[in-house]
Amino acid sequence: xxxxxxxxxxxxxxxxxxxxxxxxxxxxxxxxxxxxxxxxxxxxxxxxxxxxxxxxxxxxxxxxxxxxxxxxxxxxxxxxxxxxxxxxxxxxxxxxxxxxxxxxxxxxxxxxxxxxxxxxxxxxxxxxxxxxxxxxxxxxxxxxxxxxxxxxxxxxxxxxxxxxxxxxxxxxxxxxxxxxxxxxxxxxxxxxxxxxxxxxxxxxxx
Numbered sequence: 001x002x003x004x005x006x007x008x009x010x011x012x013x014x015x016x017x018x019x020x021x022x023x024x025x026x027x028x029x030x031x032x033x034x035x036x037x038x039x040x041x042x043x044x045x046x047x048x049x050x051x052x053x054x055x056x057x058x059x060x061x062x063x064x065x066x067x068x069x070x071x072x073x074x075x076x077x078x079x080x081x082x083x084x085x086x087x088x089x090x091x092x093x094x095x096x097x098x099x100x101x102x103x104x105x106x107x108x109x110x111x112x113x114x115x116x117x118x119x120x121x122x123x124x125x126x127x128x129x130x131x132x133x134x135x136x137x138x139x140x141x142x143x144x145x146x147x148x149x150x151x152x153x154x155x156x157x158x159x160x161x162x163x164x165x166x167x168x169x170x171x172x173x174x175x176x177x178x179x180x181x182x183x184x185x186x187x188x189x190x191x192x193x194x195x196x197x198x199x200x201x202x203x204x205x206x
Contacts, residue, residue, distance in 0.1 A: 002026055002195060010067070017064040017079060024153075025058040026087075026179065026195055040091050041111025049093045055193065057087030057115065057181075061142065063123050073129040081121040081142045083151070088114040089189060115189045119144060121151065134161040136171070148184030153177075159203065169205040174198070 006022035030053045038045040045051060065079025090112040098105040125140040141154030157175015164170075178196040183189060 004199075004201075006061075017066055018077075020061070020063040020065065022061040022063070023058065024061075024179070026181075027054070027056045028193075028195070029054050038091075041113050043091075043109050043111035045091070045093050045109065045111075046095075049095065052092050052094075054090045054092075055087075055191075057085060057089070059086065060084045061121075063142075065123055065125070073131065075125075075127045077123070077125040079123040081123045082118050083121050083142065083144075084118040085115050085186065088112050089191075113189050115186050117186050119149065119151070119186070121153075134164070135159070136161070138173075138175075149186075150182040151180060153179045155199070157199075167206075169203075171203040171205070173201045173203060 002025055004022065004024040006020060008018065008020040010018045031051065032053075033048065033050050034045060035047060037047050038049075038051075061081045061083050063079055063081040065077045067075060067077050069076045090110055092108065092110040095107050095109075096104045097107045121142040121144040123142050125138070127136050127138040129136045136159045137157075138159060139154070139156040141152065143154075144151040155175050155177035157173055159171040159173040162170045162172055175198070176196070177199050178194065181191045181193045183191045
């Protein structure tokens with residue numbers, strides 16, 4: 001279960017880009033037994049150690065984009081995003097150092113790598129209205145494939161207009177989102193992870 005919030009500001013001036021800021025938190029835990037010695041985050045973990053890991057990396061997207069087309073039923077946006085990563089990945093081992101049969105005495109060792117770096121990504125979004133139904137189909141994504149980094153973050157789904165008047169629009173959304181993080185040496189952080197699943201949300205338009 002992950003959380004994401006966004007705020008976009010649009011205007012009628014044709015040569016000045018619209019702006020959007022979005023934040024996403026990603027966290028997951030894992031456990032494994034290593035077969036060889038591991039050096040991580042300034043600590044050394046012996047072979048055959050049982051390790052637990054915590055991946056807790058959030059990012060904030062700063063996006064400038066243009067509305068290439070928008071006629072009320074069909075819209076298409078394109079722009080650039082600066083994705084600012086912030087978080088850490090921690091590995092922990094707990095080893096019983098007591099003699100066999102004695103009361104357990106655990107020795108805990110932890111190593112952590114933190115990251116705080118921004119990478120550029122291509123941004124694109126589209127929405128298609130279904131006339132006389134109140135439903136819209138939408139898709140949105142950020143993409144990067146440069147050097148040894150491969151990142152994508154896309155979502156697609158359907159929204160329903162609960163309130164639609166001059167003052168405010170209120171939509172409920174349901175869709176699918178996938179976030180792929182294949183990073184090579186961002187502040188010494190290497191990852192090959194994918195978060196994906198169904199999401200539900202709400203959009204308010206003033």
